[in-house]
Structures are given as C-alpha cells and as structure tokens.
Amino acid sequence: MTLAAYVPHNYPLDEIEPGLEETAFYDPSNFTYPSGAYACEVEVDPETGKVTIERFSAADDFGNIVNPMIVDGQVHGGIGQGIGQALLEHCVYDENGQLVTGSYMDYAMPRADDVPFYTVDHSCATPCTHNPLGVKGCGEAGAIGAPTTVVNAVIDALQSGGHKVDHIDMPVSPSRVWEAMQG
Amino acid sequence: MYAFELERPSTLADAVAALSGGEAQPLSGGQTLIPTLKQRLASPGKLVSLTGIKELRGIRLDDAGQLAVGAATPHVQVAAQDHYPALAHLAANIGDPAVRNRGTIGGSLANNDPSACYPAAALGSGATIVTNTREIKADDYFTGLFDTALEEGEIITEVRFPVPRRAAYAKFEQPASRFALVGVFVAQYAQGVRVAVTGASEGGVFRWAEAEKALAADFSADALSGLALDGAGMIADLHGSGAYRAHLTGVMTRRAVAAAG
Ligand SMILES: Cc1cc2nc3c(=O)[nH]c(=O)nc-3n(C[C@H](O)[C@H](O)[C@H](O)COP(=O)(O)OP(=O)(O)OC[C@H]3O[C@@H](n4cnc5c(N)ncnc54)[C@H](O)[C@@H]3O)c2cc1C
Numbered sequence: 001m002t003l004a005a006y007v008p009h010n011y012p013l014d015e016i017e018p019g020l021e022e023t024a025f026y027d028p029s030n031f032t033y034p035s036g037a038y039a040c041e042v043e044v045d046p047e048t049g050k051v052t053i054e055r056f057s058a059a060d061d062f063g064n065i066v067n068p069m070i071v072d073g074q075v076h077g078g079i080g081q082g083i084g085q086a087l088l089e090h091c092v093y094d095e096n097g098q099l100v101t102g103s104y105m106d107y108a109m110p111r112a113d114d115v116p117f118y119t120v121d122h123s124c125a126t127p128c129t130h131n132p133l134g135v136k137g138c139g140e141a142g143a144i145g146a147p148t149t150v151v152n153a154v155i156d157a158l159q160s161g162g163h164k165v166d167h168i169d170m171p172v173s174p175s176r177v178w179e180a181m182q183g
Numbered sequence: 184m185y186a187f188e189l190e191r192p193s194t195l196a197d198a199v200a201a202l203s204g205g206e207a208q209p210l211s212g213g214q215t216l217i218p219t220l221k222q223r224l225a226s227p228g229k230l231v232s233l234t235g236i237k238e239l240r241g242i243r244l245d246d247a248g249q250l251a252v253g254a255a256t257p258h259v260q261v262a263a264q265d266h267y268p269a270l271a272h273l274a275a276n277i278g279d280p281a282v283r284n285r286g287t288i289g290g291s292l293a294n295n296d297p298s299a300c301y302p303a304a305a306l307g308s309g310a311t312i313v314t315n316t317r318e319i320k321a322d323d324y325f326t327g328l329f330d331t332a333l334e335e336g337e338i339i340t341e342v343r344f345p346v347p348r349r350a351a352y353a354k355f356e357q358p359a360s361r362f363a364l365v366g367v368f369v370a371q372y373a374q375g376v377r378v379a380v381t382g383a384s385e386g387g388v389f390r391w392a393e394a395e396k397a398l399a400a401d402f403s404a405d406a407l408s409g410l411a412l413d414g415a416g417m418i419a420d421l422h423g424s425g426a427y428r429a430h431l432t433g434v435m436t437r438r439a440v441a442a443a444g
Contacts (some may be wrong), residue, residue, distance in 0.1 A: 175423035
C-alpha cells in the first residue's frame, strides 16, 4: 500500500494526492523502570595516580529483550561513554572564556585501550507490566551506571591503600588522584 | 590552509637552494606542519619536501660506531632497528601507526615540542645533530620551547647517537595527546650517565644533573632515593601541576633505570 501511495504515475492526480501520512501518539500509562547493578575492579598506581580498569561487569533487567545483540552493544557503548566521563573527558575554559580543550590533543576521549572487556548479563528479564511488549528502556543504562561505579572503585582502592579520601571530582585523572593521595 | 608552492627536490643541494629564497620552509613527515597550516597558524609561500631525498633517509652505523639516522627517516624505521633498543622502543611509542609512518626524526628535533620524545633521546645520548652546514652537540642544540640552534634555512641531515652500554626511556603519557606528560631518557656510557627529561620543564628538555651524578656512582633506582625536583619552572596545565610533573620526573627516572637493567 505504501509503495502504491508513493508511486503515483497512474493516479488521477486531480482527485488523489500521492503519499501516505498518519500521526499517532502513544501515551504510556507509566514510565518503564529498568534496574541494574554494576561492579568494577580498578588498580591505582600509587606513584603516578593512574587508574586502570581491570574488570567491569554490568547486570541489567531490561524486561523482555527483542534483539539481544543490540542491547549488549548499547550497554557496551554506554559503559565506554561512562568510563570516558569518569576518567578522561573534560571541557576546560580559561579565565577569558577561551576553550582550552578545543582539540583531541587536550580533550581526552576514551580509546580502545582505556576500556576493559566487559561482562554484561541480561538473564534477569522481568517483563514490564504496563506495555504490551513487556520491554523497558535500556539506552542510557551503561552511561548512567558506569561513572559512579568507576569513581567509587577508585575511592575504595585509595581507602584500602590507607588514604582518607571520600571524593574526587570527575574526571578522575592521574594528576587528580595523585593530588588526592597527597592529602 | 593558505595556498603555497611545493617543491620535491631529490638532492640535498637542490633542497638547500630551494630554501634559500626566504618564505620557504622544509616539509618532512608533515605531522606537525600540516595541522599548523590547516589551522592557518603559518603561511609559508613555499614548502620544500625532504622525504624524496635519498641521502636524508635510512639508518647506518658510522665509522665511530654511532647510530646515524637520516633526518627524513620515519619513526617506524627507527623502531625497527636493533642497534639501539631504547631508541627503538621510544620511536615505537610515538603517536599511532599513521604518525610513525610519516613523522620523522628531523621534523621532531627541528620542531622541539616541549612534550616530544626524541629531544629526550638526543640529549640523553649526547647525540650530534648534523646539518647541511655544521655539527651541533645536543647540549648546545635545544634552546627553549619550540626553539633550537638551527639558523633560518638550515636543514638537519642526520642525527648521530653514541650507542650506550644500557639505556631506557620511560614515558608517562598525557591522557589526551599521549605525548609525554613527563618522559625520562637514561643512558649509561663509559664516560658517565646522562638523564634527559622532556614534557616537564617550561624551558623544554633538560638534563637532571643530580640524578646523573648519583647514577654514575651507582646505577640503580635506589641510588635516586632522596633526590627530588621541586615544581618551580615546571609546566603547569590542565593535565597536571608543576609539583606533579616534578614528582613524575623522579618516578619515571627510577622506572627508566629499572628498565635499563
Ligand atoms: C596524533 C599525533 C601524535 C603524536 N604523538 C607524539 C608522541 O607521542 N611523541 C612525540 O615525540 N611526537 C609525537 N607526535 C609528533 C610526531 O613525532 C611528528 O612526526 C614530529 O613532531 C614532526 O615530524 P615531521 O617529520 O612530521 O615534521 P613536519 O611536520 O614535516 O615538520 C615539523 C617542523 O620541522 C621543520 N623540519 C622538518 N624537517 C626538517 C629538517 N630536516 N631540518 C630542519 N627543519 C625541518 C619543518 O619546517 C617544520 O617546522 C605526534 C603527532 C601526532 C599528529
């Protein structure tokens, strides 16, 4: 029908206009509530403050999953984005309002060797009760879970190394970790 | 980018002649110069490409047993030679494969970026920078940030490295560019030990005299304990304070000594 609507060479064009348009609005009775738990293991170089992520696991309940590979990939990308925010990415302006991180020579994007292999688990799939597919949102889960997980792991590593540190602003760069270790 | 003329001489003599007209600048791997032109931060009327000149390319041992690297030799070839492993390791960790396939030792030393790796190797080895008119000792060559002893129109032709007994380069990467936030080159020769530090100082690459003295007496990481630089005169930017760079200089020096074995 769509094909016919858009190939109008034999239409009576004065009677029917080509094309097919319809607008519908879905008003969900409620939001969806995905939930998850993230864990990671980091190593902090005590001499330089450099953080290395050794392992990262993410378990999410996204309800029914229609395409598992897309969901895994979405979470992988989100964790990468979250690790970038936690450890690397930073917009800095000088006192004149000039952006000093205007190129990748100073703005640190996560690269392949900044991220570990991830374990993702979606085996807990509790169907959402208020949409017909039983699905939940998954788009931002990785990017939401990863920054807190990474920074908490760094703080935990510093505390277990005897440092009285309970907060470091993101990005947790080597120099900031080192400053924090100096007390 | 502004318009410019390009010449591709095949001999050093032709390159020198092409550069004598003023307004002209040598082009080697282009890894620094081309981005500068793209940002319109320079507008040379003419670029004289050096990479087609055979006598500027390649690696050999000279009569004195020094490793002589042609100025237009790309990093990837320095990384592949096995006469001077610490230098190979340094070259292998510059930038990415594309940068290493194009970027050259002559371009790096002419540019003298305060965060670049080769200046540490040249100063740390007591290398000789050979140009079309003279030979310059590394100790006299580096004169400040992006500043060298080269005269207008002078071309680096070769860099000669005395091969040390043992040596290593330890680089702590700036997280974004992966240039050296601090890089330390340590080399031990019969005459003594040299320690050259890049990335750290507002004056560019420098030798750390106290560390050299301590290592000459005892070439071990322990010999450095108690030695420290302070943050005065060190580069401070969004990637780290002067105090952090001073601290990293100590850490990287110890790691370089340990790696040199
Ligand atoms: C993404 C990226 C990452 C990098 N990472 C690193 C790194 O980790 N460590 C590091 O040390 N470097 C790094 N570099 C810089 C790299 O090593 C460049 O190759 C080097 O700075 C310039 O060499 P070139 O041959 O490209 O020189 P060009 O860009 O061609 O020239 C640079 C300057 O030197 C002059 N010049 C060139 N050859 C000669 C000569 N023979 N005689 C006199 N003047 C000459 C030119 O006129 C120009 O002013 C990086 C570069 C990029 C783009």
